[in-house]
Amino acid sequence: MRRLFSLLVYVSCALTSWPSDVCDSLLTRLDRMLPDRGVYERDRRALIDKAKADYMTASTTADKYNVLRGLYKGYRSYRIDSALIVADERLALANELADPSKIASATINLAESYAKSGAYDKAIELLDTLEDETLEDYHRKYRNSVYRTVYGMKYGAALLDRERVDALEKLRHYRSLSLAESPVNSSSYYMLQAQRLSDAGMNQEAVAKMEAAKEKFDFSDNPQMLYTMGEIYLAAGMADEAKECLVRSAILDVSSGTKEYASMILLASVLYDQGDIRRAFEYINCAFEDAIFSKANFRTAEVMKVMPVIDAAFxxxxxxxxxxxxxxxxxxxxxxxxxxxxxxxxxxxxxxxxxxxxxxxxxxxxxxxxxxxxxxxxxxxxxxxxxxxxxxxxxxxxxxxxxxxxxxxxxxxxxxxTMDLVKSDRLESRELSDFHAMFDEAFMSMFPDFIDKVNAYFKSPFVLKSPGRLSPELRVVAMMRLGITSTDEIASMLHYTPQTVYNYRSAIRSMLVVPKDEFEAAVSAI
Known part of the structure; x- marks a missing residue:
């Protein structure tokens, strides 16, 4: 009994962890694919190049029109600006052929391209030119599908409440038309039913409808259906199931060379909510690069809604x-x-x-x-x-x-x-001589080794003519030692002219055996 209980616990744990292991394996696979996205574009580029070559050799208008169908298919989810040009050329050829069926097909192609480029009103204007009575069944289904796409994009991009309400009403209207045109129990019928239930807030019923569809159909190679399933699971709060569907859809998008996609954007948001910030950052940056490359303005706007938050968190x-x-x-x-x-x-x-x-x-x-x-x-x-x-x-x-x-x-x-006495400069000369003698005596008493230290920096040493009396040059150096370095101040203090002081300083510099700055620093340190 105990062994049976242990076995049941083991099986239960294994079944619980299996979906998580599968999802982790799929995420690892997607991680490895992203750096090599260019490799997966080769088949699409080959299809585009072949269509271009066929167009150059096409001899009739009808042949060119048919070749452009393949070229539009190559550009449709790859380069929206190029797809727009091809669709416009295809419509011109259809008008030249005056074939209503071809005109309808090319018009819907052009409207689809305008929608993906962000020109929603232009897309709706083109679709409104197509009347039900003139359309074949498959064209009407295609047109209503593009209507749903356009109004879904308008709903996501609307800034005003009334714009969102109007877009949602139109989306629901064309979903009802598409549902009425879909064969009962077809995969599209299940998808539209599930979307309508989810839109009405009946999330569990929507999940049940998608689960029933999974039992009847194989969606493993249908990225659009996998993306829709991911949206419905996410609305029902089933994040792990949604993540698996979205990562499968993203793998299909990358492997087909698709650049205009939604699955990786929503997958990045789910991973961010679950705390896998690194992957969310890598995926949203990949989606941003591809949206810019494809010129899909709507996808770029979708990315920019979540990219700043993920980037900041990363x-x-x-x-x-x-x-x-x-x-x-x-x-x-x-x-x-x-x-x-x-x-x-x-x-x-x-x-x-x-x-x-x-x-x-x-x-x-x-x-x-x-x-x-x-x-x-x-x-x-x-x-x-x-x-x-x-x-x-x-x-x-x-x-x-x-x-x-x-x-x-x-x-x-x-x-x-009296005038002669006042005008005479003998008194001034005698006083100046006495002042210099007093200065020399006071300075030498404060710095008795001044002469020896200063002479060490000259090519030929100064010799005092009278004991205790400084030469004019040494008197200028003495003033520098006292911190008076301005020529005008030295001239004023010693009663020399500024030119005389300048000449003495020039003579001193010419006799130095060291740079001037070094000499001045040495004098200050005596």
Whole structure:
């Protein structure tokens, strides 16, 4: 009894998983076909090329008309713009032949091409020119089928509610006409009945009708019927069954070189809803490429309704996968880093213990040097302040003596001597010389090794003519050391003309053994 129960469980599980395995196998097959779509187009291209060659050799209008039937068949679901041209030429030949049957056939071909290109009103206008009384049965069925296609497309593309309602009413009307014209129990009869039931919201009844049709007919090579079954299953909430029908239909479309199709678009939406984002992204991109190639504007619009959503989901999934991998790598790197850090920490601790005493000694030495430098800087500062105070005091005394001299001469009425005294530049020259001497003394006391360090950068060293007195060139360099680099500012401070300062700087540059920028940086660091 226990063995029997186990067997029943196994069989039940096998039957449950079998459809899923079949669908996965079909999806894998479709995956392999998509990169080689060009291979499957060869037969269609051969049919088109043969029809073109036959057209070139056709001698009569009737022969050309018949050849264009095959050419239209080749372009019909492949290149809509070319199919439109062929259908238009075929209609012109039919009018030339004045054959009502041929005119009807070519008119319906042209209307069908206009519909697929998105010109729905033009397609309806052409179909409306055909009266029932002038049509043969198969032409009437073909016309009503195209009517259904056009109004189905208009319903999907309508922007206003009233446009959708009108298109749906016309679709239902021509579906009823097609249903009345279809033989009872034919495959088209079952399909139209199922579509009408699904349209009325009777989804389970529609599924039952399609299941009954599957028992009577073989739809394995009928992509349109498989697509319709997929739509009905999907409306009934049977996503897995719908997916299998749609993938079978898509395989037939690809293998026949078809470029204008609907099955892969709907299949991409189903896969997206089921979380198979990668496949949905690949399929919708394939459908988009083929819709663009075929110039089927209606299919392009259908693709664009779902493509942005799938594309966004795919790239989000890619980012999440990348982020997940990054986190895994981060954890791995972090683990390795923690281990390395631990090892390095141990090594560093040992080194730190060895270097601690040396570091402390070095710090103490630097502190001593800094203290010594501070003491020297303080002494220099005090000396500089003293020099500055003495200079100002002396200048005030000289101004006082000068004022007294001028006053005595003026009181004595010696105006000419007063003017000569004021105009004389001897006082200014003496004061400027005293100023330069004071500057040289103060600067050399602040930077006692200035001359030796600066001479290291010249081809021939400067030699002081008087102890403690800088040459004009060295005085310019000294101003640069104090941070005054502008020619005008140096001239103003030293009471030179700007041209004189410029000449001194040019002479300095000509004597350098290093680039100017390097010399200026070295002077700033003295």
């Amino acid at each position: 790239h989000m999934a890619e980012r999440e996968a990348t982020e997940r991998n990054r986190r895994y790598l981060s954890v791995a790197f972090l683990s390795v880093a923690v281990l390395l850090v631990s090892i390095l920490f141990l090594i560093r601790t040992l080194r730190r213990n060895r270097q601690m005493l040396a570091t402390i000694a070095d710090v103490n030495k630097r502190l001593e040097l800094q203290n010594s430098a501070l003491v020297k800087a303080e002494a220099v500062k005090l000396k500089y302040i003293n020099i500055l105070m003495m200079a100002y005091a002396g200048y005030i005394s000289k101004l006082k003596e000068f004022r007294k001299s001028v006053s005595r001469l003026m009181k004595a009425g010696q105006y000419q001597q």
